[in-house]
Amino acid sequence: MDEKEIIVLMAIAIPVTLVIIVIVLFSVFSNRKNKLLKEQEEAKKSFERELAESQIEMREETLRNISWELHDNIGQLMTLAKIQSQLAVDQPELLAEISDTIGQGIDELRSLSKLINPEALKSLSLVEAITLEIERFNRLKFITSTLKVNGAVVPLESNKQVILFRILQEFFSNTIKHSKASNLTVTLDYTDNQLTICAKDDGIGFDDNDVFLGIGLKNMKTRAKLINSTLSINSKREQGTTLHLNYNFT
Structure with missing residues (x-):
């Protein structure tokens, strides 16, 4: 093979090699890009899933809290007010205590309403x-x-x-x-x-x-x-x- 043929082969081989390198690099870049996009999509789905689970758990916790407050706190206040009102038939001086007890129950209900209203929770x-x-x-x-x-x-x-x-x-x-x-x-x-x-x-x-x-x-x-x-x-x-x-x- 003479020098002229070698030059011709090199002239052909170099562009072909460059094209192959470009294709390989493009393929690697595309694969990395697709992998990154896939990871981002998976991360987004994971975040949305955890967010949804967190919101559900918060609602469940809120409902448990409401149940406890209604039974253990407000229920007891109303029971006390009922007993006081029965005693007040013979002890009118208890009327002031009844008013205080009912007022306390109203305040507790107002506090509880903040938990019941989902829109209020979102705005907090x-x-x-x-x-x-x-x-x-x-x-x-x-x-x-x-x-x-x-x-x-x-x-x-x-x-x-x-x-x-x-x-x-x-x-x-x-x-x-x-x-x-x-x-x-x-x-x-x-x-x-x-x-x-x-x-x-x-x-x-x-x-x-x-x-x-x-x-x-x-x-x-x-x-x-x-x-x-x-x-x-x-x-x-x-x-x-x-x-x-x-x-x-x-």
């Missing part, structure tokens, strides 16, 4: 929603609870707010049902770039073998990850339990 900010929970715990004497808010409150996307509130609601539920705690403190720290949430109880705590650690913590971490948050729960036997959650605004 994260701080307002947590405040309602804290007030309910104290009103029903489930646990002595306090909420502290530091920094300027930053409005959150409603969908992400639902996830954050559900994570806290699950922590509250475990605290009240299982921890035997006397006190619960929730702190929200707002900065320009981040919301840090700390919820702490003084209950009996748990260890690695507890069901809460295996199921509850897993669910909470999964939901935190969906909104690009980091979540940790630290606990020791007889030393209480603390939740730390960092949510970045950007």
